[in-house]
Amino acid sequence: MGFIYLEIINFVKSEAEVEDELDKVFFMLKNMSTLKTLPRIMNSAVFQRFFQLASYAKLTKEERTMYDISLKRKWDAEAVRMYQQEQQKRLEGLEKQLKEAIREAKKAEKEAKRVAITAKAEGKTQGKAEGLAEGEHKKSIETALNFKKMGLPIADIAKGTGLSIEEIEKLK
Template identity: 95%
Template sequence: MKNHVQPVFIDPTTDEGFKRLFGDKVNLINFLNIIFRGRKIITDLTYRDTERIGATEEIGKVIFDLVVQLSTGEEIIIEMQTSIQTNLKQRMLYYASKVISDTAPKGNRKSWGYAIPEVYTIVLMDGFHMPGGDRSTYFHDTCLCNRDSGKIFYEGLGFIYLEIINFVKSEAEVEDELDKVFFMLKNMPTLKTLPRIMKSAVFQRFFQLASYAKLTKEERTMYDISLKRKWDAEAVRMYQEGQESSCNC
């Protein structure tokens, strides 16, 4: 059991931290604009009232998500995962496909003409590596493309993975806005003050909402529960990894 010292900022990779920071529309718009790196300029979005198509809170497999629709019609799944999932890539393809299929009308498909929305899945991966991935890469931006030429075949189905564990840059090594997002996600719960590189209004808003001191008594209780859940998941994962290492000896 970890000693629970009162933090200055909450952990954005917990359920309550994730919902508090990314449940704020301005924060989420700013985050998405950084993640899309100028490919899309997002000005407004609507949170979808979903059945949390990917959510589970089993010990060792903690996942929480948001589904939003941009004002331009695109659908985006934003998900936080704190442990490796079986068939990770296939699982996200399934959920993206479900979002697409749910937009199809029950009848009159001919007049509809398969006018499907663009769907993007953004996965924040905390504490584990991409299966078979390059551990020197922390940002994965993928879409359908020609295998030989690399030319994009279809832009409207995208998968973006933030492999937080692979980000090892110090504050002095941070290069751009995307790096700042990674630095924030990885280091926020251990920081004592707002970092010098986070002085812009975009990041100040994130840290203002993340202030532990500004949480109500009820919010603190809910956050502490979600933090313990994360610790429990980490303990289970470490035990499982230890068992696997022993078996491979």
């Protein structure tokens, strides 16, 4: 392993003569104090960052303080913007969930109405059947009462009306 020493003062290439990355580094180090803007040949992220750090190092204490405050405000604004975006995404998610819940509620309401209509129809049918059965029973009682008044035997009345002998005997 060996070391190569270069004295920056001895680096004499101009911007037009710079060829490779090592030349760019040496050019940057030698001319940093006189550069106002980053040369086009050094238009890469590494050199841009290096130039920013060197520019920051040149600032006075007051200028650094002002720059730091400005940078902090920029970061704060970015954090607020990111938080707002996050909240907007969260809000959109909640709105989507709400729409889904409303759609499910409407679907359940339709199903409940359908069930209620079916139950109502079944109730009507059952009510009619019960009403008919009750009407037939009353008619049988009426007929049995008439037969009893005519003096027919209770066993024959029971056979003809479908009522029990006990029910017929209770009739007056």
